[in-house]
Amino acid sequence: MDRIYLDYAATTPALPEVIAGMLPYFKDNYGNPSSIHSFGQEAKAAIDSSREKIAKSIGAKAEEIVFTSGGTESDNFALEGVAFKNQEKGNHIIVSKIEHHAVLECAEFLGKHGFEVTTLPVDRFGVVNPEDLKKVLTDKTILVSIMHANNEIGTIQPIAELSKIAKEKGIYFHTDAVQSFGHLPINVDKLGIDLLSLSGHKFYGPKGIGALYIKKGTRMVPFLHGGGQERNRRASTENVPGIVGMGIASEIVHLNLTDEINRETVLRDKLINAILKNIPDTILNGHPTERLPNNANFSIKYIEGESILLNLDMLGIAGSSGSACTSGSLDPSHVLLSIGLPHEIAHGSLRLTLGRFTEEKEIDYVIENLPPIVEKLRAMSPIYKKES
């Protein structure tokens, strides 16, 4: 069997249509969109069209989309852009404990530069309680940032409910939708948000390109300085091929979104049910139903995540883990600790994320091959005592 890729939450392959669409903008239509000649105007038309596509896919207006270098920049831009512009109004920012590091570490940075940061807890499924948000709002709060769906455990947050609480007090609401775009329907008005981050390579576009939705009227400082691009919000010559590729990808993933959600959900549930049934002492991390259709995250007790990944890799199966040993730090994933997992169980996590090229026979192969790996590792684990 060919290699099996179950790490779509890390990145996705660029679709052939995406690559084909991008190529002319490297070679023939290489103009700078700021130039007035035909070369430049072709490039400008291409980014305008891409902006329309992205906007349409989330129910926004084209002028509300700013292209960035990726999800991390979009998150940084949202937080810093709002924080530095609205300082006279207040200095309080609220995030959740399970945000991506692009939000958490940015909030930490702002915390060192005069801002107060409140970090909301989550329940054992990874959900933020709207009541908790209500309690921590102050008249100094200027921004709430809570992700749409979590990258590790796949839990979907009640964004509409949370944003309504912020909105009532006139507080900006940002959501990181890097993991949910292409896996969940997104409409910025229905979600009631002011800012939303996207990353091209998470939905079959190229790497190095992202977008930030900025609702019209949102007060922000520019992120990069040195040019008038992106309506003075982000200087730098546009990544035209990347922008074109991301636009095409956004269109394709929205063509059959409902079918793909249904297809992924069936495969995901088959995987989850079989693993929980066939491997004793295994738990599902994240919410049982309010989770991304392509995310399965397990804690397999008494063994460590990297050893599982290496064994899977030997069989050509690509997954991921929240174990410390895979992050280069000594602590396991902050997300797994935030949902209350003890360290030793967090170290034994395995994340398998599906995508549009995942086939049922691949899921079957994993279901067949994971149990012997677990057995082998448990046989050498000093903390595993077989129940007799």
Add this chain to the structure above:
Amino acid sequence: MPGNYSEKVMEHFKNPRNVGEIPNPDGTGHVGNPVCGDIMEMYIKVKDNVIVDAKFKTFGCGAAIATSSMVTELVKGKTIDEALKISNQTVIDALDGLPPVKRHCSVLAEDALKSAIDDYLKKSTGQGLPGFKPHTEEHHG
């Protein structure tokens, strides 16, 4: 190679030597803790001051398993004095190197061995290994 490991590390990870326990061991070492994600247990059998058998059980990453396997290989047939000369660097060298972030696994393997020898000496002479103190707490502060 996956995880930036050497071929030797992967070979020991795939086919770990001396996995298991020794019934009635002459020395047992237990180091690490579940919080940091590495636990090693080492068992040794000693005859006429020579380590005639060594086995291990490990909860941990690829490097933790490979270093445990290697240290048990290195120690077999050695006298206690010779075994005490095995350092974490000896283990790293025998494995053709370890990624920098995984060096602590080799420290744990050295500790597991020393801890087993310490236990053996306590049982046989009433005196443990002079000055032995596992590093375990240090690298997880």
